[in-house]
Amino acid sequence: MDSSTKFCLDIAEMAVTQGCSCLSLRKVDSRRVTTQIWTFQDGRLCCGINGQCVQAVPAFGGTLAGARVALGPMSPDITAESRVESVKMLPGSGVLSVMVSADGPTRVLKIADLHELDKIKETRLAGVQSVTSPATDKHSLKVHVNLPRGIGLSVVNRTPEELAYLILHRLEARLNQAAGIQKLELSVRHIQLDNHVFGAAVPVIIFSMEKDATRKLKDKERPKAFQLSWQRCLTAQTSMHVFNSFQANLSDFSLNLEETLLWMLVEMFTSGEGKKELESVQQKPTEADYDVTVRKYYFGLLQVICGQVSDLKSCEAVFALLPCTFNEQLVITN
Numbered sequence: 001m002d003s004s005t006k007f008c009l010d011i012a013e014m015a016v017t018q019g020c021s022c023l024s025l026r027k028v029d030s031r032r033v034t035t036q037i038w039t040f041q042d043g044r045l046c047c048g049i050n051g052q053c054v055q056a057v058p059a060f061g062g063t064l065a066g067a068r069v070a071l072g073p074m075s076p077d078i079t080a081e082s083r084v085e086s087v088k089m090l091p092g093s094g095v096l097s098v099m100v101s102a103d104g105p106t107r108v109l110k111i112a113d114l115h116e117l118d119k120i121k122e123t124r125l126a127g128v129q130s131v132t133s134p135a136t137d138k139h140s141l142k143v144h145v146n147l148p149r150g151i152g153l154s155v156v157n158r159t160p161e162e163l164a165y166l167i168l169h170r171l172e173a174r175l176n177q178a179a180g181i182q183k184l185e186l187s188v189r190h191i192q193l194d195n196h197v198f199g200a201a202v203p204v205i206i207f208s209m210e211k212d213a214t215r216k217l218k219d220k221e222r223p224k225a226f227q228l229s230w231q232r233c234l235t236a237q238t239s240m241h242v243f244n245s246f247q248a249n250l251s252d253f254s255l256n257l258e259e260t261l262l263w264m265l266v267e268m269f270t271s272g273e274g275k276k277e278l279e280s281v282q283q284k285p286t287e288a289d290y291d292v293t294v295r296k297y298y299f300g301l302l303q304v305i306c307g308q309v310s311d312l313k314s315c316e317a318v319f320a321l322l323p324c325t326f327n328e329q330l331v332i333t334n
Contacts, residue, residue, distance in 0.1 A: 140178035
């Protein structure tokens with residue numbers, strides 16, 4: 001709203017005179033902050049002028065109903081004519097909390113009194129415990145995994161033949177599960193995927209890159225190549241997975257793919273049932289799409305931040321061949 005359309009309490013005259021000054025509504029003016037900013041002090045309503053307060057003047061009707069009030073000199077004692085206190089017209093703290101949260105598959109706008117937040121949290125936890133499994137209610141779980149030297153994973157097809165070798169350096173994961181809420185934090189300092197196909201021209205497929213400015217930092221202060229964190233509700237329904245928040249952060253990567261390795265990976269992940277699934281995704285919805293037993297994933301907050309990739313064309317080709325789909329409602333069916 002424009003300041004020219006706002007009104008506030010002010011004196012009717014241009015300046016305070018001797019005696020009492022009548023009060024009126026005036027437009028907000030930055031040059032009149034002395035007489036337009038009011039505070040309650042010891043049971044009196046005062047402005048920026050020392051020794052002045054709002055009071056009922058006998059000349060304007062005194063304390064009778066309908067009488068006008070004015071700004072006048074402050075007496076040493078607080079009299080009935082000068083006592084002004086703030087009184088709420090409706091019960092409550094006067095401060096509301098507004099938030100949007102995920103309650104199962106729906107987004108809920110919650111408006112609550114700040115003094116009632118503790119009661120609302122207790123009610124919410126009681127509601128969560130009513131839908132969680134009995135084992136989840138009684139037990140809590142905390143897991144901390146720290147691998148400073150990392151971990152290595154091999155990708156082997158059915159031949160068997162090793163196609164690639166993944167290195168995750170300085171892997172750290174924290175899992176906290178209690179009161180029907182599961183929290184996960186996962187971070188990897190450096191990621192590298194080597195090409196182990198016989199006769200490969202490119203030995204390294206993917207590796208995380210560091211900027212020149214971050215190389216001078218200490219090892220603990222360097223940014224992570226991959227960070228993942230989520231918070232989800234543990235419900236008794238195995239077909240519905242509700243994530244209050246899901247955040248993933250990827251740093252800058254260098255991507256170098258060969259056609260031989262690309263097609264071997266695609267054949268490995270899309271052969272057999274994968275091809276049938278890819279064909280079913282392209283068809284129209286069937287009765288199975290509305291089945292309550294089908295797994296569904298709901299996200300209150302879904303955030304994926306990706307850094308720069310050196311070879312975007314190869315990256316787009318990989319995602320185009322994988323059989324996965326997302327709809328506008330952020331629901332993944334499996």
